[in-house]
Structure formats: C-alpha cells, structure tokens
Amino acid sequence: MPKEDETRDLERAEEYEQTIARATAIGKNKMELSTGLIIAARYADKLRRVALVAFSKMVPKDIIIRDISELNKQLYDVIVNQMKIDKLDVIRILVDAEYDEQNQKLVFSNVRIIRYLTEEQCSKKYEEVNKQLEEYKKKYEELSRQVEEFKEKIRQVEEALKALT
Structure with missing residues (x-):
C-alpha cells in the first residue's frame, strides 16, 4: 500500500x-x-x-x-x-x-x-414473489383437480372389481 x-x-x-x-x-x-x-x-x-x-x-x-x-x-x-x-x-x-x-x-x-435494499428494490422483489406465488397457486389447483380425478377413477375401478366378485 x-x-x-x-x-x-x-x-x-x-x-x-x-x-x-x-x-x-x-x-x-x-x-x-x-x-x-x-x-x-x-x-x-x-x-x-x-x-x-x-x-x-x-x-x-x-x-x-x-x-x-x-x-x-x-x-x-x-x-x-x-x-x-x-x-x-x-x-x-x-x-x-x-x-x-x-x-x-x-x-x-x-x-x-x-x-x-431500497424501497424500489423491495417492491420489485415483492412483485416477483407475488407472481411466483400465483403460478404456484395455479399449479396447486391443477394438481388438486388431477388428484380428484384419480380418486374418482380409483373409486370406479373398485366398484368394477366389486361387481366382478
């Protein structure tokens, strides 16, 4: 130095x-x-x-x-x-x-x-996180719908198996 x-x-x-x-x-x-x-x-x-x-x-x-x-x-x-x-x-x-x-x-x-972080940086990050949260909510809703469809198919298969026995 x-x-x-x-x-x-x-x-x-x-x-x-x-x-x-x-x-x-x-x-x-x-x-x-x-x-x-x-x-x-x-x-x-x-x-x-x-x-x-x-x-x-x-x-x-x-x-x-x-x-x-x-x-x-x-x-x-x-x-x-x-x-x-x-x-x-x-x-x-x-x-x-x-x-x-x-x-x-x-x-x-x-x-x-x-x-x-500045207020602007915090606001930007908040918007990014909210956007990501909305995407996750949509994925969750889609997966929940698929789970319900699978449950219904399983119920139908169980009923069909009962009818065969």
Whole structure:
C-alpha cells in the first residue's frame, strides 16, 4: 500500500476514534468491527480505518494493515462474485477480530455482510414473489383437480372389481 494511503488512513482513524466508535470489545484482544452503513465501493477503506482505531494501541499498524488487506481480498470475492452486490449498494460489514500475540496476526471470524435494499428494490422483489406465488397457486389447483380425478377413477375401478366378485 502506498505510504500516502497509509498516512491518510491513520489520520482518518484518529479522527474516527474521536468521533465514532465502530468497534466493540468482546474479550481480551478481541473486538467486533463494524463498518456502519456504507456504499459497497468504500468497504475496504472503512474496515481498515475501523481496525486501525480498534487495535492501534495493542497491535503494530503494519500487522493491522497486512491482515485487513487479506480480509478485504476475501470480502471482495464474496461481495462482488458471490453476493453480486453493486458498488453503490448500501451494506454493513461486521466481523470479529482477535489479535493472536503468539503468531502476531489478526484472526477474523463470524464475518457478516448485511445488504440493504431500497424501497424500489423491495417492491420489485415483492412483485416477483407475488407472481411466483400465483403460478404456484395455479399449479396447486391443477394438481388438486388431477388428484380428484384419480380418486374418482380409483373409486370406479373398485366398484368394477366389486361387481366382478
């Protein structure tokens, strides 16, 4: 990472520490990091800054930056390729991070990516689901009709068998 970006992130991290705490202590050397609501395109910067604020007093900055960079690469794959989130979609990332002093490494667990939808996106999804529900209702009615026809045929066959015996 270029030195200029590191300096900018460190300055912003100090600013965040003064104004907005986005990390919650959940144990010794363990924090829950939260990006807050952000557009997806900004998650990497925000997560790095939050980690810098949360761990700057106990973990060397180069370790924080190295390990958060690795996490951000993994998150990119999930956000872009698996979840198909657009860069302007609103998301929140929560992750538990623990500093392993012995291995001098941040260990991440319980990663949660929450995607927020606009009212328009919700309405569109609602219409799609309703349309699918109507199709299922039609299929159900057709299958119910066929079941009744089969029951009637079975009754007729049973009557014919009784008449033969």
